[in-house]
Amino acid sequence: MEQSTLKLTRKIQLLVDLPTKEERQEALDTLYQWQNRSFKAANLIVTHLYVQEMIQEFFYLSEGIKYKLMDEKKDEEGILNRSRINSTYRVISDRFKGEIPTNILGNLNHNLMRTFNKKKPEYWRGERSLTNSRRDIAFPFDMEGVKGLAYDEDKKAFCFRFFSIPLKTYLGKDYSDKRRLLERVITGETKLCASHIQLKEGKTFLLAVFEIEKEKHLLKPEVIAEASLSLEYPIVVKIGKAKLNIGTREEFLYRRLAIQAARKRAQEGASYCKSGKGRKRKTKAVQRFHELEKNYVNSRLHLYSRKLIDFCVKYQAGTLVLLNQEDKIGIAKEEEFVLRNWSYFELMTKIKYKAEKAGLELITG
Secondary structure (H helix, E strand, O other): OOOOEEEEEEEEEEEEOOOOHHHHHHHHHHHHHHHHHHHHHHHHHHHHHHHHHHHHHOOOOOOOOOOEEEEOOOOOOEEEOOOHHHHHHHHHHHHHOOOOOHHHHHHHHHHHHHHHHHHHHHHHHOOOOOOOOOOOOOEEEOHHHEEEEEEEOOOOEEEEEEOOEEEEEEOOOOOOOHHHHHHHHHHOOOEEEEEEEEEEOOEEEEEEEEEEEOOOOOOEEEEEEEEEEOOOOOEEEEEOOEEEEEOOHHHHHHHHHHHHHHHHHHHHHHHHOOOOOHHHHHOHHHHHHHHHHHHHHHHHHHHHHHHHHHHHHHOOEEEEEEOOHHHHHHHHHHOHHHHHHOOHHHHHHHHHHHHHHHOOEEEEO
C-alpha cells in the first residue's frame, strides 16, 4: 500500500539562547564535544560491524570456532553474549558514558547499522570501502532530546531545549517553508522526526526531518506525461496534444556563464587584493561568485521542476515518464562543457521529490 506521508529535510540555523558570552561559549563547547564523540563512536561502530560480518573469512582461526552472529542465549551456535545491535551500542556506551547523551549514541548506532546492512553485499564483494566518518559529522537524535518547542514573540524565533542546552532558530529572510513547517509542528499538524545537529564553519544547524501529508490531487494513472531534459530547453513536457517548453538555453546558460566569467576575473585579480588574514580575505570575492552561481542554479532548477509538476497536475497526469535519460547522461559525461554547466542529476532529484509529493508515479527511461 502506498504511503500517504512524505519525509523532507530542512536546514535551519540555530543560535545558543543564553545571555552571556561565557555561557554561550560553554554551551558550544558541549556541542562540539558531542560532535567529537559521535565522530569517534561512528568509526568504532562500523569497524565492529565489519569484523562481525567478516569473521567467517578468518579461515586461519582454529577449528571449532562458532561463527553465527546471534545471542548465545537464543541460539547455541551464537557467538555473541547479547543481541547484535546491542553489542555495538555497548562498546560505545561503555567508552563514552557521561561524555555524550545516550540518546545520540543509540540513534547513531541504529542509523549506521541500517546503512551497513544496505551496503553489506558490496563490502562482501570488495566493491566498496568502509564508510569513514568525518570530524564534522552531523550527529542524530530523536524527539526525546527536544523539549518545549514554541515561538517566542519577544525574540522573534522558535525556541527549544536540546537536552540541557537552550537554542533558538535564526531564519533570517526566510523565503522557504521552514517557518510554516515549524508552526505546523507546534500545532501538531506536522510531525518532527529524528533529526541531526551539524556544526560547520563556526555555525550550528538543525537538519530537521518533517513528516508531511502528500498533496491530494485528482490524478488519472492512465494519463501519461512525457518529459525530456536537454540543454536547449531545460524541460520539454507533452501530455496528449498539450505541450510546454520550460526555460530556455539563453535564460539558464547565459546567466550561469556570466557568473562564471565574473568569478574567473575575481580569481585573476585575487593576487592583487590587499593582504591580511591570508587566503580567506584574498578569495572573498571568488567565494561570493561561487555562492551566487550555486544559488542561481538551485533557484532555476526548483522553478523548472515546479512548473513541470504543476503542468502534470493541471492535466491530471498520474504518470510522468522521463524519456531517453540514459543516452543524455552519457552525452553529458562525454561533453565537458555540458557536464560542467547542465545539472542533470540535481534537476532529476528535484523532479523526483516533487513528483512523489504530488502523488505522481515517476518512470525514467
